[in-house]
Amino acid sequence: MSSKKILILLPDGVGLRNFAFSNFVEIGEQLGWEVIFWNQTPFYLSSLGLKEIKLQVKPRPFTDLIKRAKINSELSHFENKWNDSVYSSYKFSPSSSGIKARLKNTIVSILESRSKNENGLKQLRNRLKKSERSSKFYDHCKVVLKREKPDIVFCTSQRPVTAIAPLTAAQDLNIPTASFIFSWDNLSKATLVVEADHYFVWSKYMMDELVKYYPYINTKNIHITGTPQFEAHYNASLLISKEVFFEQHNLDLQKKYICFSGDDITTSPDDPQYLEDLAKAVQTLNAEGLHLGIIFRRCPVDFSGRYQAVIDTYPEIIKEISPLWEKQGDSWNTILPTKADVALQVNTVQYSSALINLGSTMVFDAVTHNKSCFYINYDVENKKVEDWSTENIYKYVHFRSMPSSNSVIWINSKNEIANKIASLLNNDDEDVIRNAKTWFNVINESPADKASERIWKCLEKIKTNN
Incomplete structure (x- = not known):
């Protein structure tokens, strides 16, 4: 023993x-x-x-209310301490539908009002433990x-x-x-x-x-x-041959593929439009003699049908390879990964020429395979959510860890997509990959x-x- x-x-x-x-x-x-x-x-x-x-x-349900108050109080404290409004953007407006929800919100507000300084925050931390001890x-x-x-x-x-x-x-x-x-x-x-x-x-x-x-x-x-999040990419035993991977997912061996990795609907409400913009750019490049396709890997917790119309419109270009996650409940945290999806993600990145997304950690998955990542950095014309913007996304604190703006390939309008893909295919991304590796070493210990x-x-x- x-x-x-x-x-x-x-x-x-x-x-x-x-x-x-x-x-x-x-x-x-x-x-x-x-x-x-x-x-x-x-x-x-x-x-x-x-x-x-x-x-x-x-x-206890009351513990969750204390947690909500703690998060909001800390964000307010961070905003005041560093005079930085970005912290307020992390707050979510809770539901106020129904008497029960409004009562909960009132309790959270009262708890917040008593936690305006370091001592108040300490009391909230202690209350979390005290609540659970009972x-x-x-x-x-x-x-x-x-x-x-x-x-x-x-x-x-x-x-x-x-x-x-x-x-x-x-x-x-x-x-x-x-x-x-x-x-x-x-x-x-x-x-x-x-x-x-x-x-x-x-x-x-x-x-x-x-x-x-x-x-x-x-x-x-x-x-x-x-x-350990990225360790699988260094495990050669997870890789299958390109021929087998392409056959399994009905891909064309004559094509090079760009992987569009989707975000959740809150982070990127206009993701389907971005996918369509990419498909149109690929369509243009193929008309010029290139042989390209798109692998679409949706956000694992997004089981919505919001992309389907775009996928159906471009069946010869977009091939969906869905994450192997299992939905075992109604909330996002009951959608669970599977061991099989680890290998699927590794092979998807390996056999893609590059990745494209909006501000995802997939940039680091890409660079473990010496691949570049495009970051979408423009708003569509008819936004689903009026006050949402990519500008707000890239103001988030974690992007300040990026040592060089040239750590990704920025797509600042849909009109840039085709040219920037063509440039990447001409191996014009060596500096980007080098800078992305530097960024990876900033946010994650090496090796x-x-x-x-x-x-x-x-x-x-x-x-x-x-």
Whole structure:
């Protein structure tokens, strides 16, 4: 029996790809750890041969209201502290339909009004824990922890309110806790919902962000590891031959393909129009003698039919390769990735000449294959949402990490698409790829394929020091 035990808390499905569908568990087991997933997702990890304990109890509804107040209060605090209006753009207008929703909004507003400074924010953080300590969820977590006696509880994402009770219960039992910061844009959006003893971040850049936004966190408890998110791109065993991939997805071996990776409807409400603009540009280039096509990979949580009319209009140009995600509920966080989709994404990027999207992290997936990424940077004529604009998207804080504006190929109007694709096909993107790699090294620790190993190394140190 192993002398080291870790509970990997999966409060939602976002950590599946990084920690369950990778070689993360295998590395830990080779180091002598017993790895058990504390799994709150609908997905059964036992089907993959992984150890799991299902966690199906829910937090108190009032805790979620405190979380909402905390996020809004922090964003207001960030805006005032740095005189930067971008933070207010991260706030979402809650539904006010019905008496229940209006009552919730009133409670959130009252909580916010009492949290105008650092002391008020501290009180909100404490209230989150206090609220969960009075829940059956917390009591259940304590029972599990006392029975399992893990050396550490490692949470795969800092965002979900469902992670508060398990981590608080562990801390109250003097079990070390750690949380992975899930995405490159999370900290500026005030999504540090859980309080852990240790934090795992992608890079020095992200560590500086964590200290900037949460100065009470000791830098000794912040560990720079990188993210397992991109490791699959370095796994040659996931690649299949070009001939097999093209046959599987009804692609033409005589064509080169540009991958249009879609965004969710909130981030890019005009995505179907951008796809059509790209299709028209490809149509023009093909009329000039080129042989091009489009691979369309939609946002994995977008099961809408909003693209269908465009796909039907350009069947010879657009080939949809849908992400292999499974919808297991009505909300976005119950749409879960699958292990098969990891290989599908790797091969899609490998056999595309370039990627195009609006401000996605897919720029970094592309550069792991030495491919460039186009960033869409114009508004369509008849916008679906009047006050939405690409200008607002690229003002977001995480884009300030870009060391050079020439890290992507900017498409500033639909009329530029054809010429910029033609230029890329003439290998005029070497500087872009080089700059994108520099950007990747800013936001993610290098070498990018060793993130899991670095995480385990830090976990080993935490156990030893404890």
